[in-house]
Amino acid sequence: MVTDLTETTSNSETTAIEIRDLSFAYHEKPALHEITLDIPARQITAFIGPSGCGKSTLLRCFNRINDRIPGAHLTAGTIHIHGIEINRPDIDLQELRRRVGMVFQKYNPFKKSIYENVVFSLRLAGIHQRSALDDSAEMALQSAALWDEVKDRLHSSALGLSGGQQQRLCIARAIANQPDILLMDEPCAALDPTATLKIEELLHQLKEQYTIVIVTHNMAQATRCADLTAFLYLGKLIEIGPTLEIFSTPKDPKTLSYISGSFG
Numbered sequence: 001m002v003t004d005l006t007e008t009t010s011n012s013e014t015t016a017i018e019i020r021d022l023s024f025a026y027h028e029k030p031a032l033h034e035i036t037l038d039i040p041a042r043q044i045t046a047f048i049g050p051s052g053c054g055k056s057t058l059l060r061c062f063n064r065i066n067d068r069i070p071g072a073h074l075t076a077g078t079i080h081i082h083g084i085e086i087n088r089p090d091i092d093l094q095e096l097r098r099r100v101g102m103v104f105q106k107y108n109p110f111k112k113s114i115y116e117n118v119v120f121s122l123r124l125a126g127i128h129q130r131s132a133l134d135d136s137a138e139m140a141l142q143s144a145a146l147w148d149e150v151k152d153r154l155h156s157s158a159l160g161l162s163g164g165q166q167q168r169l170c171i172a173r174a175i176a177n178q179p180d181i182l183l184m185d186e187p188c189a190a191l192d193p194t195a196t197l198k199i200e201e202l203l204h205q206l207k208e209q210y211t212i213v214i215v216t217h218n219m220a221q222a223t224r225c226a227d228l229t230a231f232l233y234l235g236k237l238i239e240i241g242p243t244l245e246i247f248s249t250p251k252d253p254k255t256l257s258y259i260s261g262s263f264g
């Protein structure tokens with residue numbers, strides 16, 4: 001069967017990721033419990049909650065990167081991305097991870113030039129034509145708001161960039177794959193406030209084209225960036241709603257105590 005993620009269902013235009021009754025465990029130890037959640041397309045959804053509540057685990061379910069962790073497994077539920085159940089056995093994982101890109105807390109460019117970082121996956125996909133690679137590199141670096149800063153040093157080492165630039169390079173590397181969805185796990189945790197603001201501005205531009213899910217410990221960041229915020233606690237989704245509502249009038253007392261700093 002074709003596992004192209006462009007197949008559509010009725011609401012897949014507006015809902016990018018549809019999670020239903022999802023439970024997940026590491027060996028015998030449950031980490032997520034019956035999570036049901038819709039991630040809207042072309043908006044920014046933030047996951048917040050205390051350490052260990054399952055934010056990263058849930059995020060990693062969306063491109064099945066958890067499959068690489070021994071003993072990690074789905075125990076129940078479904079995840080549809082643009083209408084396709086991504087846990088189907090015939091799903092093409094390489095294609096899934098191309099369409100659902102990921103950026104991590106610790107920016108991790110390869111020990112290669114700026115240019116080679118961006119075109120890395122295109123080369124892997126068998127694209128070698130210089131003009132095609134050049135165009136993709138420029139497009140991705142422009143989209144990641146990095147082009148102007150690096151256009152004169154494309155062939156210098158990526159490791160010579162500042163931390164914030166390296167993180168934007170990692171975003172460019174993900175964008176070069178032409179994903180639909182960008183997953184970001186605490187993308188600013190290792191950055192200073194100026195570099196953080198730059199990434200946040202970038203997120204606002206990117207959401208016109210991409211669905212973004214961001215994990216953050218920084219509640220001010222969630223209020224600045226996210227359209228929707230989901231609060232997780234002990235592996236459960238406590239509530240999700242428009243960010244302003246979650247921070248001003250949360251429905252659940254646990255959310256209130258987290259956002260008011262009583263725990264976590």
Ligand SMILES: Nc1ncnc2c1ncn2[C@@H]1O[C@H](COP(=O)(O)OP(=O)(O)OP(=O)(O)O)[C@@H](O)[C@H]1O
Nearest residue numbers: 026030031049050051052053054055056057058069
């Ligand atoms: N590789 C792993 N092997 C075993 N257990 C894991 C693994 N990764 C996470 N867990 C467990 O799953 C639960 C959820 O962890 P997860 O890392 O998803 O939380 P988190 O909300 O991202 O936390 P943090 O804010 O500290 O990053 C925790 O109990 C954690 O110990």
Ligand SMILES: [Mg+2]
Nearest residue numbers: 055056057215
């Ligand atoms: Mg985490």
